[in-house]
Amino acid sequence: xxxxxxxxxxxxxxxxxxxxxxxxxxxxxxxxxxxxxxxDSGSIAKKCSYFKGYVDAVNLTDxxxxxxxMSSVVSSYLALSGDxxxxxxxxxxxRNRLAMQSDILGAYALGIRNILCLTGDHQKFGNHxxxxxxxxxxxxxxxxxxxxxxxxxxxxxxEEMKQEPRMFIGAAANPCGEPFEMRILNLIxxxxxxxxxxxxxxxxxxxxxERWMKVARDExxxxxxxxxxxxxxxxxxxxxxxxxxxVPGMRxxxxxxxxxxxxxxxxxxxEEGVRIAxxxxxxxxxxxxxxxxxxxxxxxxxxxxxxxxxxxxxPRPEVGQ
Amino acid sequence: xxxxxxxxxxxxxxxxxxxxxxTVAENxxxxxxxxxxxxxxxxxSYTAFTCCMRCPKQMRNGPCGGTQEDGHCEVYPxxxxxxxxxxxxxxxxxxxxxxxxxxxxxxxxxxxxxxxxHVFAGELEPPSWGRE
Numbered sequence: 001x002x003x004x005x006x007x008x009x010x011x012x013x014x015x016x017x018x019x020x021x022x023x024x025x026x027x028x029x030x031x032x033x034x035x036x037x038x039x040d041s042g043s044i045a046k047k048c049s050y051f052k053g054y055v056d057a058v059n060l061t062d063x064x065x066x067x068x069x070m071s072s073v074v075s076s077y078l079a080l081s082g083d084x085x086x087x088x089x090x091x092x093x094x095r096n097r098l099a100m101q102s103d104i105l106g107a108y109a110l111g112i113r114n115i116l117c118l119t120g121d122h123q124k125f126g127n128h129x130x131x132x133x134x135x136x137x138x139x140x141x142x143x144x145x146x147x148x149x150x151x152x153x154x155x156x157x158x159e160e161m162k163q164e165p166r167m168f169i170g171a172a173a174n175p176c177g178e179p180f181e182m183r184i185l186n187l188i189x190x191x192x193x194x195x196x197x198x199x200x201x202x203x204x205x206x207x208x209x210e211r212w213m214k215v216a217r218d219e220x221x222x223x224x225x226x227x228x229x230x231x232x233x234x235x236x237x238x239x240x241x242x243x244x245x246x247v248p249g250m251r252x253x254x255x256x257x258x259x260x261x262x263x264x265x266x267x268x269x270x271e272e273g274v275r276i277a278x279x280x281x282x283x284x285x286x287x288x289x290x291x292x293x294x295x296x297x298x299x300x301x302x303x304x305x306x307x308x309x310x311x312x313x314x315p316r317p318e319v320g321q
Numbered sequence: 322x323x324x325x326x327x328x329x330x331x332x333x334x335x336x337x338x339x340x341x342x343x344t345v346a347e348n349x350x351x352x353x354x355x356x357x358x359x360x361x362x363x364x365x366s367y368t369a370f371t372c373c374m375r376c377p378k379q380m381r382n383g384p385c386g387g388t389q390e391d392g393h394c395e396v397y398p399x400x401x402x403x404x405x406x407x408x409x410x411x412x413x414x415x416x417x418x419x420x421x422x423x424x425x426x427x428x429x430x431x432x433x434x435x436x437x438x439h440v441f442a443g444e445l446e447p448p449s450w451g452r453e
Contacts, residue, residue: 097426119385122377122396133378140382141426157428175388179408185384185420193423199325201386247390 005025005226005291013150013196014168016113017085020319022197022226027285028292029313030199030228031055031304034064035075039232044075046061048082050301054308055084056250056316057114059199059294062089066126073103075109077133087170088112091120096136097145097156104146116170116199117142139184140193143171147194171195173227175212176205177249184215191224198225199294202232204243205251213287222289229284233277235305236269237261274306281311330441344435361431361439366448367419369410376403381424384408415452 006025013019021028031051036043060079062072069075076086088107090100104115119139123131138146145156146169153164171190177183187198198219203209216222234240237260238321244252256276263269280291293313297303308314333339344359350370353438355365358374363382367373371382378385384404387395392405411417431439439445 039323119378119380122387124377124396132326133382136376136429137426138378138380138382138385144423145426171376172386177384178388178392179384179405181412182384182388182404184410188421189423191383213359248387248395305371 003300007224011185014113016057016168017157017197017319018087018114019168021056021317022291024317024319026317027227027313028057028228029055029308030059030292030294031301032059032061032296032298033079033301034061034298035070035072037067037069038203039070039071041078044070044078045082047301048079048084050082050304052082053316054305054314055295056292056315057085057087059087059089059296060150062091062118062120063094063126064089066093066121066123066131066257068127072108073107073112074206076112079089080111083197085114086112087114087116089116091118092135092139092142092143093123093133093167094135099122099157100137100142101145103148104149104165104167108167113166113168115146115167117146117195118172124137126257134171139171140189143169143190143195151194151200152257155320168196169194170197173198173200175200175203176208176251177210180212183212183221183249187216187221187225188219191221191305194223197228197291199228199247200230202230202243202296203280203284204232204240205253205254206254206280206287208251210287217289222291224267226291227289228292228294229287229290230294230296231277231281231284231307232298233300233307234273235259235300236273239265241261250277251280276305276309277307278310279314281307326441329444330438330443334438334442338437340438343438344433347435347437359433360427360435361436362373362427362445363436363440363448364424366450367422367424368407369414369419371403371407371410371414373403373407379427380404381427383420 005285010023033047059073060075063069072088075086079086117139123133146167148154150164150166153161173187243250333343355372357372360374375382388402388405392401394402416419440447
């Protein structure tokens with residue numbers, strides 16, 4: 001296990017820009033976009049223009065909230081052609097171990113170098129609640145599998161392959177979820193399974209996140225994996241309350257609700273939402289052990305440049321070849 | 322496991338009717354006591370004797386992100402998150418360290434087969450009884 005993650009001349013595992021920046025000790029910024037619910041490849045190209053030059057890599061979600069969208073492998077490839085480095089999300093809900101491995105091989109062949117392994121939302125919450133969920137593996141086992149493919153050149157079954165997919169492996173964490181000790185244990189297990197970076201759920205309670213981060217630091221986890229804290233800009237108090245009601249483990253500081261509640265005008269609420277997101281980004285940046293920010297502008301990708309600029313994270317660093 | 326028990330277990334496994342009887346016998350104990358889901362690859366001793374295969378996502382390594390604040394499952398809000406229960410019971414039993422083990426992918430060929438026979442046949446690691 002790496003004791004110093006960003007030591008100079010460290011052997012790169014994947015060679016992705018995201019990895020190079022993190023290893024160089026840069027504070028990275030990631031974005032997130034959802035692929036279209038149609039064959040409209042132009043929407044990805046358009047969204048890429050919001051991210052290009054403003055973030056270092058962008059997550060391409062995999063049928064997020066169990067709603068059918070364009071495949072994350074293909075969307076990641078399209079993002080790559082839009083000059084944006086993709087982080088391909090891969091969930092366990094829709095694929096068994098064979099499909100996952102073949103998608104990973106295909107993704108690597110297309111030039112995708114970052115992967116985020118997730119268990120995935122239950123199909124009950126999506127637009128095909130009558131579907132059969134696969135859940136052959138869980139996220140921790142997928143991390144282990146991708147690591148085995150990369151470092152041991154072996155499929156999950158142990159068979160050797162000629163050329164291995166050299167992926168930079170990510171996983172998710174839920175800092176404010178219940179039970180707290182299990183959340184830390186989950187992070188420990190993901191690090192032990194071989195995750196290189198962790199992206200957290202959006203933070204709306206910075207002191208709560210700090211508590212989690214302190215325990216993570218005490219366990220030495222910030223030295224084992226790069227931890228990127230999630231930030232989500234909200235457009236209205238309704239969106240904020242929806243998150244609180246329907247997303248488990250989403251702790252929201254009452255301060256933000258109080259600030260957004262009295263604003264009735266749509267534009268003004270959006271402005272306040274941006275101010276809150278920028279504040280959270282600046283506060284997160286001060287927390288020891290945080291390697292970067294992961295912005296999740298759900299259906300509001302166009303706000304990313306403003307957030308990054310106002311948080312003082314421009315210009316984005318260049319990577320050496 | 323001894324050579325004799327291994328031979329007996331393999332003998333039973335080789336005969337579908339005997340194997341079915343063994344599975345029924347195991348289920349008679351494990352269903353009512355642990356709400357066993359008959360995965361055939363038992364890890365009860367690592368999960369505070371609470372069957373994790375009751376999880377709608379059949380998570381074997383810990384909870385997904387869907388545990389609600391009051392410990393209920395987001396998929397079936399009327400039930401407790403099974404990993405919330407496992408964690409609570411593991412704390413009470415002093416078995417939380419066992420939760421840290423990385424559980425390997427499930428062998429689905431073993432579903433609805435006797436886990437005890439797998440243990441006796443030397444195919445599955447025996448339960449980890451010790452507290453910690």
